[in-house]
Amino acid sequence: MKRILITGANKGIGLATVKKLLESYSDTYVLLGSRDLSRGQHTLNELVNSNQQWNDRIDLIKIDVEQDDSVNSAAEEVAEKFGKNAGTLYGIVNNAGIGNSTSGMNKILQVNTYGIKRVCEVFIPLLDTTAGRIVNVTSASGPMFLAGCSEKVKRLLTNPEVNWAEIETFMNESLKASSESGETVGQSSGLGTAYGLSKACTNAYTIYLARQIPNLIINACTPGFIETDLTRPMAEAGGKTPAEMGMKSPEEGASASIFLLMGTPEGSGHYYGSDCLRSPMDRYRSPGDPPYTGD
Numbered sequence: 001m002k003r004i005l006i007t008g009a010n011k012g013i014g015l016a017t018v019k020k021l022l023e024s025y026s027d028t029y030v031l032l033g034s035r036d037l038s039r040g041q042h043t044l045n046e047l048v049n050s051n052q053q054w055n056d057r058i059d060l061i062k063i064d065v066e067q068d069d070s071v072n073s074a075a076e077e078v079a080e081k082f083g084k085n086a087g088t089l090y091g092i093v094n095n096a097g098i099g100n101s102t103s104g105m106n107k108i109l110q111v112n113t114y115g116i117k118r119v120c121e122v123f124i125p126l127l128d129t130t131a132g133r134i135v136n137v138t139s140a141s142g143p144m145f146l147a148g149c150s151e152k153v154k155r156l157l158t159n160p161e162v163n164w165a166e167i168e169t170f171m172n173e174s175l176k177a178s179s180e181s182g183e184t185v186g187q188s189s190g191l192g193t194a195y196g197l198s199k200a201c202t203n204a205y206t207i208y209l210a211r212q213i214p215n216l217i218i219n220a221c222t223p224g225f226i227e228t229d230l231t232r233p234m235a236e237a238g239g240k241t242p243a244e245m246g247m248k249s250p251e252e253g254a255s256a257s258i259f260l261l262m263g264t265p266e267g268s269g270h271y272y273g274s275d276c277l278r279s280p281m282d283r284y285r286s287p288g289d290p291p292y293t294g295d
């Protein structure tokens with residue numbers, strides 16, 4: 001069985017990814033990550049009620065990606081239950097994330113960028129060393145953010161040789177600049193600066209990590225514009241329905257993660273669009289446009 005950890009899987013795109021794996025890939029065993037055990041248990045019960053056979057293919061793991069202790073305990077729990085060795089896990093889907101409407105740039109970076117790094121650091125030793133995969137769910141907000149940055153920043157965050165220290169320095173400079181300018185994030189219902197910054201930095205981390213661990217397949221993707229608790233407030237603010245805003249279903253939002261996890265992506269350290277085609281990290285590529293070739 002391919003054991004796969006999915007963070008933030010109690011609802012939204014994470015839950016849709018769990019369902020798709022259970023429905024369409026009978027060789028998978030899903031570790032449903034949830035920062036809140038009761039919310040996770042509720043979701044797990046609903047899944048098992050909808051299909052009793054899934055009971056043998058799913059387990060609940062408490063994991064808050066913002067907290068070192070929680071991520072460490074989650075890895076210990078997985079190791080105790082399933083084995084401490086490489087090969088215990090086939091894949092990790094770093095899906096958990098928050099939008100701007102929460103509480104500021106630091107928090108967004110702590111969940112959307114540092115959260116993914118935390119999970120990777122403690123769970124990679126459990127991954128299959130020959131076939132293991134990591135999917136980082138980022139966003140088209142990353143390339144859109146980078147498109148508006150200076151050439152220097154674009155080069156930094158798309159550099160094949162980028163390292164974590166450089167990414168972290170850039171995040172620290174951004175935090176300092178935002179506190180000095182008094183810029184507020186967290187009020188906007190759109191996915192603006194801090195969110196885009198966090199996703200652009202996670203894309204850059206994906207380049208770095210893939211270079212560090214060439215035996216794993218590590219990629220990032222956007223799910224597309226998907227109706228979830230994250231985006232519904234945008235429709236409400238605009239007085240439109242999610243469909244009128246162009247939002248798609250969580251099931252459609254799971255496609256790119258599933259492709260990167262179970263399909264045949266070319267290479268590692270890349271960013272994919274919601275249509276499962278490679279896309280540039282420094283400008284938006286629409287679904288339907290020709291794939292990015294890396295030139």
Ligand SMILES: NC(=O)c1ccc[n+]([C@@H]2O[C@H](COP(=O)([O-])OP(=O)(O)OC[C@H]3O[C@@H](n4cnc5c(N)ncnc54)[C@H](OP(=O)(O)O)[C@@H]3O)[C@@H](O)[C@H]2O)c1
Pocket residue numbers: 007008009010011012013014034035036039063064065066067094095096097098099111115137138139140222223224225226227228229230231
């Ligand atoms: N929806 C879109 O259009 C869209 C577009 C681009 C990218 N994305 C990305 O897709 C991913 C999933 O988003 P979604 O739209 O499905 O949003 P969602 O419905 O709000 O789900 C987010 C999930 O992340 C969890 N989460 C939040 N903070 C966490 C933490 N500190 N530790 C662990 N889990 C945490 C949430 O748990 P709780 O239930 O406990 O809050 C929830 O399970 C995110 O990374 C998001 O940035 C979404």
